[in-house]
Amino acid sequence: VELPHLTRLNSTNNDECQTSTNEITAEKLLQQIKELVNANNYIDDDHNHTNLTSSPFQRTVNWTFENMKMLIGSDLPIFGDEQHPAVSLRLRDMNKPINVLTGIDCWLDNLMCNVPELAMCYHVDGIVQSYEIVKTEELPYREGCEFPPDIIRDLATNLLSFLKANATKEGHTYWLFKGPDDDIVKLYDLTSLCDTNRDDNPYTLPVATLFYKMAHNMVSKSDHETRSKESGTIRTLLKHCLDMLNPEKFPEYHCAAAYMMSDLYIDDNVSEQSWTSDGSDIQDPDSLNDDV
Structure with missing residues (x-):
């Protein structure tokens, strides 16, 4: 496969940058x-x-x-x-x-x-x-x-060694996460978290939030045809989210996920309409407390 016929930038003459005659965008x-x-x-x-x-x-x-x-x-x-x-x-x-x-x-x-x-x-x-x-x-x-x-290689080596040592369960799905102000990375075993008691696990909310945001992005950033093909994946993500969240402790996210789930079962002509929320009306997980 040959390179496209564009004007090549010469390192010895950077002053002239000509547009291709075909105006290739x-x-x-x-x-x-x-x-x-x-x-x-x-x-x-x-x-x-x-x-x-x-x-x-x-x-x-x-x-x-x-x-x-x-x-x-x-x-x-x-x-x-x-x-x-x-x-x-x-x-x-x-x-x-x-x-x-x-x-x-x-x-x-x-x-x-x-x-x-x-x-x-x-x-x-x-x-x-x-x-x-x-x-x-x-x-x-x-x-x-x-x-x-060299520093990037060292960081990558340490990170991959950490994953190799901890992501050991065959068939499990893991989530590697680092907050914007955190000094360490965290590894979540999503498969195990989905099987544990939602009220006993401190990582329930961040993982459930991940499922919700993944589903929301798949819905809001794709066209109707693609969204229809991925409806099974979206439904699975939302189901895990709903299973993990206590509706009394986190009503905002539970309601949003339930609403999105319900729309998957509505007639295609109706679901074609724009209904998705940009998430601005839902509180940040860190601002939610355990009191209802």
Whole structure:
């Protein structure tokens, strides 16, 4: 798959950024890349990429990191030509600066998928202006998004070792959580929490809140057709939420979840209407107390 014919950014002459004659928009470019990736069922085995038709991801990757082997699903767009056999794609608004989180995100994606280069496509108001090829090992040292790769590797090693030691029950679903002001991360065994007494477990509310917000996002951020296909998953999330919450202690969340659940059973023509709440009328879980 060849690289799109765009104006390439020359590191020795950054003053001129010409728009493609076809005025390729960022959205069209991304769609083009997705179609190219979909048309190719796999990338060369030299890069350890595979594609399983039963997988919800574009590809699955066997990633080895610090003596730990992991099977990872990825939707990272990867394409290339003879000069660049494997290149990932990122679209960036030229009016917004690149930050550290963007650099870490691009770097980790390429490491996990074993991709040696990144094509950074710059656009203004959706119109692609130029692109440049950046080697993966150079990403931590890019101006504006510098970060120490050794420290990131150490943090990742500690975190993965923690997961390996604690996420040990086969068939269980776990939730790794870190609050904005917390110094530590917490690991919840969602499968076990759903089976315990809801009044005896201090983690009932945050886990039930997670189920509710996941269901709410699936409803509010998808079209009607997608929402209908995912109705079984949404119903399961809401059922777990309702089973865990005591309606007398947390009436707001219980009522919201019950209302959303009831709408799943209403005729499609009715449920097509916009009814979802943005959550602004529901109190934050931290502000709820045990008194009714």
